[in-house]
Amino acid sequence: MRGIQSLNGIDRRTLLPTLALLPALPGTLITAAAQAGAPGGLLPSWSDGPAKQAIFDFVRATTEQSSPTYVAPDDRIAVFDQDGTLWVEQPTYAQVAYCLDRVPAVVAKKPELRIVDPFKTVLSGNREAMEELSLEDLETILAATLTGMTVEAFQSEVSNWLETARHPRWNRPYTELSFQPMQEVLRYLQSNAFKTYIVTGGGQDFVRVYAAKTYGIPPEQVVGTAGTTKFGYGQDGKPLLTKEPKLLLNDDKAGKAEGIHFMIGRRPLAAFGNSIGDREMLEYTCAGRGARLAMLVLHDDAAREYAYGPAAGLPDGKIGTFTPELYEEAREQGWTVISMKNDWNRVFAFEA
Amino acid sequence: MRGIQSLNGIDRRTLLPTLALLPALPGTLITAAAQAGAPGGLLPSWSDGPAKQAIFDFVRATTEQSSPTYVAPDDRIAVFDQDGTLWVEQPTYAQVAYCLDRVPAVVAKKPELRIVDPFKTVLSGNREAMEELSLEDLETILAATLTGMTVEAFQSEVSNWLETARHPRWNRPYTELSFQPMQEVLRYLQSNAFKTYIVTGGGQDFVRVYAAKTYGIPPEQVVGTAGTTKFGYGQDGKPLLTKEPKLLLNDDKAGKAEGIHFMIGRRPLAAFGNSIGDREMLEYTCAGRGARLAMLVLHDDAAREYAYGPAAGLPDGKIGTFTPELYEEAREQGWTVISMKNDWNRVFAFEA
Known part of the structure; x- marks a missing residue:
């Protein structure tokens, strides 16, 4: 299961029923003109500043017919990392939480695992011991909890888990922990005919379970780490697809650019990320001609969400590494760094 | 390059500019009611009979709100094999013709190959000797002509080839040899909000070059055999993606069902094929609940196209095997066999 470590980079979902249910009706296209006239009405959770302006400038440059960098609606593609970009990734990726929560069910079917590590440690509930689990231990747990069942059985298990699992800090379903400003960007781009994709190091099958409801993104527009x-x-003679513990696409770092070519087949115009795992995706996006948008979310807001990583002046963590090198590359390349603290006046939809 | 044999199943493209340029405007949805009122106006290249009726019945069953098997527009997916289903696959797959035509350019860059088989045989132009090439020889040629360049260089080479290459029988660009009745089905389903996919044993990158222009299908809706x-x-420091001779997805037989899950993530409602390579795709499609449509094109028309395979009462050929077993399964499962001879009153758009 080489490379399965990128399955760590998975996710929580963020049910924003109102937004998610709003269809991207072609008849309600928000034109660049309307946008210019009333920018306050769009992206309301974004504070005025260079980040918000970069989004408006990009949409104007690609959708106004008079623009020299105009792009036909059919060619508008935007890609979004998920963990730490569209929703909370701390203190642990949602998919890892899912896998740990599934261990009792796995052991119930294979009782001999009860006394074997890493399953024994997980069953103990000892959080400190669990934090000491090695990458290899984690891979064993992921393989046992993510494979060996039909794709429908997996979808059903994830769906059930999402109904009941709660984030330890907010005590809310993971799907409520998407970032409201990013939801607004998704809706804004979708309403301007952009096809929006999630390109995640997390599990493709996992994210697909809730992406439509949570982000308005259908399963086929989720590119993620995937097994065969x-x-x-x-x-009964009926055809079945069974999930296997064999890596097909390691959708992280260079694998994100490769995954985009494989799954989408053309270069995006805009890319959003938050960590070193998104670097090649942003580079690949920006290597195309015309107007491009590359943005990185900086987690610098411990009060409303989390502050972590060297770019926030803090020690590196296990998750979502925004390194000084990435910060430097962003500056050199003209990528926009989004300060959660300064650029977002609201982080979650549940903040009234 | 195990499995590369399925790269054989590739293609020719079929430029139908008028049809291809018609956008699938949501505002011009052809409703089931309009269809019932004037079926003669739809699918005009189809003769009245069970095949045409099966298509109408399926669209009515899935798109009329009062239907017990109604499906929401966002969930309508239809998949189409390409070679022999959407366009001509005889006397050889278009992609194989492309690869053979590319050999001189490959040898020009690596002159040492001039005296080495299989390149020497291809350069000789001796058609009989070329037909004797082994599968291994063919794999060597495919690897040399389909990999080792950037994805953009490949797209450009294929695009140039399609401009000049001609089918030996009709002396027309391959892209003009799509089947007009299938073009009408594509347009009919698209206008009823179906997302139409090509699911081909042929090369994903190859088919993507012309699928939008030829079929109205964007690159991301082409699932095919793909290398890494x-x-x-x-x-210059710019990011590049280079095509490698390493198989990632062998999109044939069981690989078609697996490829559909990987690339689309949900079960199609309708599937169209013409050979034993499409069997699992049709089975997987039909294993879902509600109304399903499964169709197989039978090549039984030597006068207007070709007649081949045991199901046409003819010996098996190298390409597009419609076996008696497949015919029997179609009968048992209620899949519709399309007789090119009887069900299509017109095969190509260029037949006035």
Whole structure:
């Protein structure tokens, strides 16, 4: 299961029913003109400043017919990392929380695992011991909890978990912890005919379970780390696809650019990320001609969310590394760094 | 390059500019009611009969709100094999013709190959000797002509080839050899909010070059046999993706169902094929609940196109095997067999 470590980079979902249910009706396109006339009405959770302006400038440059960098609606593609970019990734990726929560069910089916590590440690509930688990231990847990069942059984398990699991800090479903400003960007781009993709180091099958409801992004527009499936027949003779512990796409770092070519087949116009795992995706996006938008979310707001990583002047953590090198590259390349603290006047939809 | 044999199943493209340029405007949805009122106006290249009726019945069952098997527009997915289903696959797959045509350019860059088989045989132009090339020889040629360049260089080479290459029988660009009745089905489903995908044993990158212009299908809706790409940087420091001779997805037989899950993430409602390579795709499609449509094109028309395969009462060929077993399964499962001879009153758009 080489490379499965990138399955760590997975996620929580963020149910914003009102926004998610708003269809991106072609008849309600927000034109660049309307946008210019009333920018206050768009992206309301964004404070005025260079980040918000960069988004408006990009949309104007690509959608106004008079613009020299105009792009036909069919060619408008935007890609978004998920963990730490669209929703909270601390204190641990949602998918890792899911896998740990699934261990009792796995052990119930294979009782011999009860006395074997890492399963024994997870069952103990000892959080300190669990934090000491090695990467190899984690891979063992991911393989046991993410594979060996049909794709439908997996979807159903994830769906059930999301109904009941709660984030330890906010005591809310993970799907409520998406960033309201990013939801507004998604809706704004979708309403301007952009096809929006999630490109995540997290599990493709995991994120697909809730992406439509949470982000308005259908399953086929989720690109993520994925294992193979195996076609076969059930006892009733019906065809089945079973999830296998064999890596097919390691959608992290260079794998994000490669995954974009494989799954989408063309270069995006805009890319949003928050860590060193998104670097090649942003580079690949910006290597195309015409107007491009590259943005990085900087987690510098411990009061409303989290502050972590060297770019926030803090020690590096296990998750979501925004390194000084990435910060420097952003400056050199003209990528926009989004300060959660300064650029977002609201972080979550549940903040009234 | 195990599995590269399925790269054989590739293609020719079929420029139907008028049809291809018609956007699938949501505002011009052809409703099931309009369809019931004037079926003669839809699918005009289809003769009245069970095949045409099966398409109408399926669209009515899935798009009429009063139907017990109604499906929301966002959930409508239809998949199409390409070679032999959307366009001509005889006497050889278009992509194989492309690869053979590219051999001189490959040898020009590596002159040492001039005296080495299989390149020597291809350069000889001896068609009989070329037909004797082994599968291994063919794999060597495919690897040499489809990999080792950037994705943009490949796109440009394929695009140039399609401008000048001609089918030996009709002396027309391959892209003019799509089947007009299938173009009408694509347009009909698209206008009823179906997202249409090509799911081909042929090369994903190859088909993506012309699928939008030829079929109205964007690159991200082409699922095909694909190799890996490698992210790196050019001499100017710009990021590049280079095509590698390493198989990532063998999109044939069981691989078609697996590829659909990987690339689309949900089960199609309708599937169209023409050979044993499409069997699992049709089975997987039909294993879902509600109304399903599965169709197989039978090549039984030597006068207007070709007649081949045991199901046409003819010996098996190298390409597009419609076996008696597949015919029997179609009968048992209620899949619709399309007789090119009887069900299509017109095969190509260029037939006035």
